[in-house]
Amino acid sequence: MQSRIPGFHGEYLWELDIARMQLLALANAAPEQIYGWSPTEGTRSFSAVLVHIAVGNFGLLHFAGIPTSGGIDLYGNLQGDEFARTAAIVRENMARERTITEKQSVIDLLSRSFEAVQQSFGECSFDALEAAVDCFGERTTLRRVFLRMLTHTHEHMGQAIAYARTYGMAMPWPDPLKAFDSVPPAAELRKSSQAQ
Template identity: 30%
Template sequence: MSLFLQTLVLRGILSSQQERAVESFSDVEEFHMKKILTQYGVCALAVALMVPLAQAQAQPAGVQAAFGKDAGTLSDKFTALARVMSGKYDWKPGQGVRSVGDVFNLIVVENGVLAGVLSGTPNTGAKPAPITDPEKLQEALKASYVNLQKAITGLSDNDLQAPVKLFGRDMTKQGALMLILEDQHEHLGQSIAYARSNGVVPPWSK
């Protein structure tokens, strides 16, 4: 075979090998591209599925839960003050104002009234006699807040806007909750001041 023919044959072989190499490289490149796209697709799907879950977890628990938590905090603090102020229930800063025990008993009564209004079963009975025994008063405070929390968590969003009458005033159930809980925070401040005046440090401040 002449040198010219050998050169043509060699070129033909090399060209075929190069074409196959290019085709092979293209196949590999296409395979890797498909693999990358598939991985991105899986990641995108995972993110899409996780976003609604994250949004659901980030949603606030609701007004009812917030009110219930606040009532729980008030319960803990009033009960703690009733314990450390045992023996000083008759103390008052002056004439014409409530004593230590009067404030605690007022909280028990308010919780009973509010729970009745929220649940639709208002208490129309006679006002209970003041509790003077420290242990019984602490238990009464705890029990009154437990009942109040049950009434709060049993409310739907529509229930919160239902009209009620409290202390002769027209308002919604949510308005009644805000009124009483705000009033109790003021009485909590009053009870803390009573304790400090008697040299007693609130337990949660130690």
């Protein structure tokens, strides 16, 4: 069993790692042709869902004023009020969803975004997470911005899994529910505990 950092930092990084491992496994296992596919007209393609997760991570780090690892700066020094800067980031992210479509480019961006979140979060002290930041027109804590990254990732991971299953793709990890096939039904367990 892998050792974990104690407390909130370890719990957060553990959850992030689950999403990272599953998303990258899914992205790598997916055939190239699914990358341009979407279940219905007007919805994101499979590649756009993965890019949306990645640029969401980078965008939230930028909103929170956190420099990313490796000098990755997708947005530069944006001018204007908060709404104008937010709109510029959203427009750039939407453009990336349409233009970053090749499988390996998508995987590379997704992987770099997870590395950026992991490193940035790992470098934040508990006190730093309590710092107030502006994000989407609200005053909140840096901790909440990191939680938003995690929930946004899981939200769209579910979307990517649904796309892959609809496409007919098997998941590239074992079905966790199969482990319960050998467990007796609850009714049998209740009978045996009542008999004692």
